[in-house]
Amino acid sequence: MERIYTTKKGELFLGNFTEVYSEYLKEHYENKIQLIITSPPFPLNNKKRYGNLTGEEYLKWFESFAPIFSSLLKENGSLVIEIGNVWEKNRPVQSLLHLEALMNLVRHPYANLRLIQEFIVYNPSRLPSPAQWVTVNRIRTIDSYTHVWWIAKSDFPKADNRKVLRPYSSSMKNLLKRKKYNSGKRPSEHYIGEKSFLKNNGGSIAHNFFEMKPLDEKREVRLPYNVLSFSNSSSNDYFLKRCRELGIKPHPARMHPGVAAFFIEFLTDENDLVLDPFAGSNTTGYVAEMLNRRWIACELKKEYVEQSKIRFEDPIFAQKEEV
Known part of the structure; x- marks a missing residue:
């Protein structure tokens, strides 16, 4: 475990999350975190370079975090997890692995967790997948959305949908x-x-469905105001632009900053503490800093930790200080 950098609002650790928990978080942050939000490695059947596990190994790994997350969360805190669909290896059959992972998490006997609500993040611009069955054999349709599970320790976690209204x-x-x-x-x-x-x-109350890009360019997509601001602002292009300039290949499974912004504003207040245990290029920390929340992030791969520093070079932070 190594603390790589700090900002005005947060800190990022390089290392395995369970080690960061046992060596640091357990002592200092039990029952103090308002929101854990993360997009962990998906339970794919073929390993990717960003480090996912497979099959039963993934289920055991995923379930092991239930009591850890529960111990860190405040009694009215929330856990938000984005995860994609899974397909059986070499078969045109959708796996139940991601659903089993959810069930194991919320049914863990020592965690006292429950599913509050499910959200869908739909992206019509996603590449056709699974490619073998969609573009080669032409017997399945494009897998174009991810699940977001909102989980908590109580039936009434802190939440205010007036902070995430849509036009x-x-x-x-x-x-x-x-x-x-x-x-x-x-x-x-x-x-x-x-x-x-x-x-x-x-504005109107937000739906539990995020259409990140319109199917019809002539039709207005009514995402919540804060999701739109993070989707449309040119400041959000800074990270990718700098990665291209520096010849850096960005993390391939980044959480959309608008989605992170929605849950951070919906489920926390300013100066509340937000944790991302599988931070990747640290979208969560970037958005939390923008929204004046304290944050802690953990990431196992040094290459993603290094590229995450680019986010905090964004000129928008200097502009915020000048205001």
């Missing part, structure tokens, strides 16, 4: 201008009052 639709904006709509009983048997939708709340 109103055009029809809702018109309704607010007209100050009237068709009220009364609906076919669903819900009763809509005469003033139920006349209050302007600044």
Whole structure:
């Protein structure tokens, strides 16, 4: 374990997460972390260079973190995990491995965890996969989304969906201008009052579905405001631009900064503590720093730790200090 760098809000450790936990986090941060958010190595059937395990080995590895995560989280803290689908090796059959991993995690007898809600991150621009069955044999469709599991120690973790509103639709904006709509009983048997939708709340409640890029360029994608800001801001291109300039191959499985921003704002307040145990190029730390949260990140591979430093060279941090 080695602390590689610190910032105004956080610190990054090079090393195996279980070692960082036993040598540092266990003593200093038990029951103090508000949010653990991570995109761990996916349980693929063929090993990738970023270090994933396979099969039963992965299940045991994944389950072992349940009591560790639980001990670090505050009683009202949250655990957010992004993970992709898995396919059986050499077969056009989807594996249950990722679902078994979830079940083992939340059913661990000493962790007291439960699944709060599932989210879907849909990216229509993803490359066709699994390639053998999609582009060669043409017998499956493109696997174009990942799961995000929101897990917690209690039924009521800290959360406020008013902090992650999405823009109103055009029809809702018109309704607010007209100050009237068709009220009364609906076919669903819900009763809509005469003033139920006349209050302007600044936006509509977010859905548990993130469409990161539109299928139809003419159609507006109504992601939450903070997801949009991290998706559209040119500052988010800084990391990839610098990697290209320096001839660095960026981490191949980066969490989208907009997704990290959504959960950090939804589930924490400023100066709360956020942890990413499998940080990769440290999207979590970058976003947490931007949103004025304290953070801790751990990463096993030195090449990803080194490239993560680029994120904090982003000129946007200097601009924030000047304001």
